Amino acid sequence: xxxxxxxxxxxxxxxxxxxxxxxxxxxxxxxxxxxxxxxxxxxxxxxxxxxxxxxxxxxxxxxxxxxxxxxxxxxxxxxxxxxxxxxxxxxxxxxxxxxxxxxxxxxxxxxxxxxxxxxxxxxxxxxxxxxxxxxxxxxxxxxxxxxxxxxxxxxxxxxxxxxxxxxxxxxxxxxxxxxxxxxxxxxxxxxxxxxxxxxxxxxxxxxxxxxxxxxxxxxxxxxxxxxxxxxxxxxxxxxxxxxxxxxxxxxxxxxxxxxxxxxxxxxxxxxxxxxxxxxxxxx
Numbered sequence: 001x002x003x004x005x006x007x008x009x010x011x012x013x014x015x016x017x018x019x020x021x022x023x024x025x026x027x028x029x030x031x032x033x034x035x036x037x038x039x040x041x042x043x044x045x046x047x048x049x050x051x052x053x054x055x056x057x058x059x060x061x062x063x064x065x066x067x068x069x070x071x072x073x074x075x076x077x078x079x080x081x082x083x084x085x086x087x088x089x090x091x092x093x094x095x096x097x098x099x100x101x102x103x104x105x106x107x108x109x110x111x112x113x114x115x116x117x118x119x120x121x122x123x124x125x126x127x128x129x130x131x132x133x134x135x136x137x138x139x140x141x142x143x144x145x146x147x148x149x150x151x152x153x154x155x156x157x158x159x160x161x162x163x164x165x166x167x168x169x170x171x172x173x174x175x176x177x178x179x180x181x182x183x184x185x186x187x188x189x190x191x192x193x194x195x196x197x198x199x200x201x202x203x204x205x206x207x208x209x210x211x212x213x214x215x216x217x218x219x220x221x222x223x224x225x226x227x228x229x230x231x232x233x234x235x236x237x238x239x240x241x242x243x244x245x246x247x248x249x250x251x252x253x254x255x256x257x258x259x260x261x262x263x264x265x266x267x268x269x270x271x272x273x274x275x276x277x278x279x280x281x282x283x
Contacts, residue, residue, distance in 0.1 A: 026213045028062075035061040035186065040204070049210050054087060054189045055203040061090075061188030064214065068093070069182050069229035071216025072236040074148040074159075077107075079116060079140040080189070080205040084109030086198035089207045090188045091147055095181035099126030103156055103179060105147050107140065108133075108195050109205075116140050117261065120158055120166050124177035130272075132166055133262040134255065144210055151179065153230045154242040164244055164252040165259075169274070176274045182219040 027047035034041055037060025042051045052060040075091045087109035094102040102123035107116050115136045122130040138145070148159040156179065158166040170178045189207050191198045215236065217229035232238050244252055265275030 025211060028212045031064055031066075031212050031214050032062045032185075033065055035063045035188070037061060048212075049208060050187075050212075051206055051208050052187065052189050053204040053206040054191060055205075056198075056200040059188065059190040061186060061190075063187075064185040066214075066218045067095070067182035067184050068214070068216035069180075069219040070152050070234065070237060071214070072148065072150050072241075073185055073214065073216055074146060074211060075185075075187065076144040076146055076210035077140070078142075078144045078208040079107055080109070080207050081141040082202040082205065083111045083199045084202075084205055085111050085196035086191050086193060087205050088188075088190050088192050088195060090186070090190075091209075092186055093149060093151070093179075093183035094123075094186055095183045097181055101125070101179035101181040101183060102128070103149055103151065103183070105149070105158065109198075118160070118165070122156070122168050122179070124179050127177065129264060130168070131262065131264050132260065134165055134259040135261050136160070137259055144208070150236060150241060152237045152241055157244070163255060164248050165255050167244065167252065171274045174273050176272070185214065185216075 025048055028043055028050050029047055032050075037052070037054075037058045040053045040055070040058055040060035041062065043049070044051060050062065052062065054060065073093065077089070077091060079089050080087060089107040089109075090105060092102060092104040092106070094100060100123060102121070104119070104121040104123075106119040106121070108119055110116050115138075117133050118136055119131060119133050121128055121132075146159070146161050148162075150157040150159070154170050156168040157164050172178050187207075187209055189205065217231075217234055219229055230237055235241075265271050
């Protein structure tokens with residue numbers, strides 16, 4: 001009887017690994033390190049919060065100590081206030097190889113007359129140009145919100161406060177590259193003149209991050225995904241996470257109907273194969 005109880009407990013612990021609601025609030029330095037702009041990074045509230053900032057001299061950023069090959073990655077973020085035209089605040093996964101993989105959350109600054117635009121992108125084997133943008137339905141500067149990336153062998157899903165806003169399916173069967181390289185988690189703030197000329201009189205611009213625990217399969221010193229990181233013992237690899245459920249699908253379609261402002265699938269006369277395979281956009 002005791003062995004059965006222990007077995008059940010082990011199963012429950014594994015199953016809860018991808019449940020971010022039960023995740024532990026750990027200090028920043030347990031899982032992250034400064035990437036650049038040390039003088040523009042402050043750790044607050046016993047390292048339970050990290051503030052990164054940018055001025056006309058430098059931006060800043062941090063990244064995970066380890067690389068990962070699958071997981072349910074998240075960050076709580078409060079975006080910079082003021083006129084943030086040209087200021088880009090990010091949370092993303094990225095590999096460091098010649099032809100890299102990357103999964104992006106990029107928040108494009110605003111002059112405060114419009115909400116932030118959330119720009120997402122996918123790089124596989126060094127190729128990107130899969131941009132989508134949504135207009136956020138809340139003021140992302142007033143409080144913290146949850147931003148999550150689910151990445152397994154079947155799909156990548158971007159979530160905002162638990163609502164799926166983008167899905168990139170594994171379509172290697174029709175010749176579409178899929179992210180498989182081990183990636184680090186990164187968070188940065190920088191300026192991009194393509195997004196507008198920053199008003200440096202408003203500087204410094206400050207972004208705040210929370211929740212530094214990581215639900216992912218570590219693949220340190222590996223560039224190609226190993227079979228261990230596809231194991232169903234990790235909850236995010238289970239069948240529950242192969243597709244959106246019916247409630248998530250309705251929420252996803254609602255967000256895209258109301259808030260999607262740019263979709264690479266709709267650009268040009270011949271959509272890419274993964275778009276033609278997407279029944280939501282191309283019935």
